[in-house]
Amino acid sequence: MIQNKSFFFLISLFICTIIFSPISLANMVMDEKGMVMNANSDNLPKDCPQISETVNLIVHAGQKYATKFNGKMFAFDQQQWNVKPCAKINITFINDDQIRHQFMIHGLPGYLYPDGMVHLELYGEGELKASLIVPSQKKTYLVHCELAQHAEKGMKAQLKVGGGDGDLPNISAISSPIKMDAYSIDWTMLKWGGMVILVVVTLIFVSGRWLLFRHFSRRK
């Protein structure tokens, strides 16, 4: 496997990045409250001559934001954000729960954001700030919390740049999941009764006249 063969290589690479590259060092900030990875407030994407707009985004995360959706447990306070191409986004990430939550954006260009990610993580209640600059491409970026079952249970959102390129699946109240839950249908006696009447009426309409006709003709 890659890990064992190049472990020491990776370690030395890691040390080298720390020593020789202040940008890499700035890519990760970590303390006892949380961490930020790959924040970028200065470097323009290749396709952006300048920053088009500066958006201040306040994002809350917590269990209480899921109460407005049916069948979810965790959520961000908003499920969708729209920004212009080449916008600079100043994120203020606020965790209202007493547990860990993350705000991760995926699919960004790797030359600015290693692994294509910007990652904000709070170890508990608190607040973190980080900035990023998005490229000019019209695209919908995945935003979620990567804790086990958090995105699945509602903590998933989308960042649309220039209107985006469609909706991602399973965004609460915006898009359907790919693999869906099945719920019992609300059958009542009234609904069943209606169906029975429908059958009887149809039956009479199709065959009743013939039956009746036969009946009367016999009487004659």
Added chain:
Amino acid sequence: MFKKYFVWGLLSIVAALVVVITQWLPILEQHARANPPKTVFRNADNANVEKPCTNDHVEWRDAQEIEGVTLAASPSCEPDNPYTIASSVKGTNNVSMMTLMQSHLAQDAVIMGEDLDKDGDPDVIHIKLEVVELNGFSPDGDFLMNTYDIAPGLQPSLWVFAPKMQGMAVKNSNSRVAHPLLRAPSPVIRVEQGDKVFITLENTHYLPHTIHLHGVDHPWLTAAGHDNDGMEEHAVFPGKQHTYEIQPRHAGTMLYHCHVQTAQHFMMGLNGMIIVEENAPNNWVQTFNIGAGQVRHPAVAVKKMYDQEYDLHYQSLDKELAMIPQQANDPRLISQKMSREYNMTTSNENYFLLNGHSFPYTLRDAMIIAGEDERIKLHIANLQRSAIALHFHGHKATVMAYDGVDAPAGLQLTRDVFDIATAQRLDLSLKTKNDGLNSYGAGLWMFHDHVPTGTTTDGMEPGGNMAILAYKSLLDEQGMPKMHDALFNDIFNKEYYAKQRPLWATGNFAVLLGDAGKVAPNYGELIAFFTVIGVLVGAFILILYSYLQRKVHDTK
């Protein structure tokens, strides 16, 4: 008149045919008489065949020192991450950023505080646990999330307590495999006798949970007057946290488990061992033993008496219960299925795990690896639904403690089968002295639950909690037992535990013990049967037609 006879005649022919063709009904099995079918061979799909040992992290196996913490060698296939151990010993607040990052623990996972008695080790400890679902539902497609295989191809959903970590719950951003810190069993927690320990449950899961400290000396209420017994009526809800406080006066092997809807939550995996080590100067205990097994940094008192220390966590799963979180995403549906539709009194045990794995995965990280003339301390906890009868091949071990209480001399029984009821613990002293009593010499000696279900995986043998007490000289350079290659070829294969492959079909015996082929159907009978069916259906249509014709004629 003619028509009447015709119809009656037709009806009798139909009746006769029906009687006749019951003799030719297509059947699923047939006697082969003198010539049984040939053996069929199916080549294993390479995608389903696994390497016995992936041999990652070779460098983790050596004895080493990290952050001043000495770690014993761990020659097994999958040794524990030494950085996680070092951070567990020193505290996540006392190690370098490099070590912490490689441990993947959160910076506040294990906070080591003041040395109250000035004996050289910290006495105020804050431990943080999260709750994680493994092999859970994904609304994004027909696959599971945060996967954790208990044996080749087997992914029952599991709930575990996990040390508070940082970063993603998967191996990397392109993977659905759970991060190595997130695994069964819930981690073994070690604290020192007399320490002020604060265990915080941060409920990252979507259902309520608690931590009940079973057998650990703890006041019923916290200092502030809140629940400290992990009681159901004081459940910690999703997104919330609660801190349990202990200052244990008594040392021993104890348990912790969720006490909300205990039957189900316990059997989903929310249980673990907590070991209170005897107080001693300079006693830096290994707070977390991830995945149980070998303790690479034993406590001072253990080191004095023993050469090695192992934690053995026995656990069982009901596949029906473990399927519930995979059947729906809506927490309300999961809760309904688990609380009301599932019935524990009609449940089964299908999977038997030792340290989170079933055989053959137990060979990767749940072996006891011994040298000769060693004395090994074993902490054994039965967290199964049923009792176990633990048997060691080639050895007789001695009980040193029952449920965390030292056994008086008269109860220090030396046996080769240990009965352990649910939630009981035994501390055993296992000697590898080749004297015909303690040990019969070097070997790859199996040890397993002797209850017949215990060594099966959903009924497939060999499986379950089977593991090996291996003498170092008989392990290969990857830490796997020698002389097992033929067996490995058969069972490190998803198709074996999917019940699709025969055992023993090797060499000359491939023909004799492979899968019997199928026999050809009796074509004569089949053709006759379906011809008659055709005739009957035709006759039916004919009768119906003539009947309707007559009716129409009559009405005219």
